[in-house]
Amino acid sequence: MSRDGSCEVVFNGQRTQFKLAWRELMKIQEACDAGPYVVLDRLVTGRWRLQDISEVIKWGLIGAGMPQGDALKLVETEVEGRRPLENLVIAQTVLGAGVVGAPEEEVGKKSEAASRGKRKSRSRTGSSGLPPSSGTE
Numbered sequence: 001m002s003r004d005g006s007c008e009v010v011f012n013g014q015r016t017q018f019k020l021a022w023r024e025l026m027k028i029q030e031a032c033d034a035g036p037y038v039v040l041d042r043l044v045t046g047r048w049r050l051q052d053i054s055e056v057i058k059w060g061l062i063g064a065g066m067p068q069g070d071a072l073k074l075v076e077t078e079v080e081g082r083r084p085l086e087n088l089v090i091a092q093t094v095l096g097a098g099v100v101g102a103p104e105e106e107v108g109k110k111s112e113a114a115s116r117g118k119r120k121s122r123s124r125t126g127s128s129g130l131p132p133s134s135g136t137e
Helices: 022-032 036-045 050-063 068-078 085-100 112-117
Strands: 006-011 014-019
Touching: 006 085, 014 050, 014 085, 022 036, 022 050, 022 085, 036 050, 036 085, 050 068, 050 085
Parallel strands: none
Antiparallel strands: 006 014
16 A cells, blocks of 8 residues: 555445545644644544534545535534444544555564665675785785
């Protein structure tokens, strides 16, 4: 999985793709009058506002390619038409993936290519077969 701010979550009874890239994060920031990490903090610590949940889900659907009109209808019925706590974990997961990466991403693990290209910190002559230099002659 690439670091593109996407995740897949069960929503509306089915596995649904969400994606929050820079543009969608800015829309959430405008709608919630707070930066994305502040909104995430509110969602996680229980100080959330209703629009924190609905805006994250709406923009996550739109970012994943759902037409805006369809996303608005779905949010109206499946988010605003239900108790807020039914969608809180979904909003936490979607915004978390957009801000810090999806949980299934192995943060801090280097790619295979980076591992192969890594040199040892030993002297370059260490593998040359020449005896080590002990000074100038």
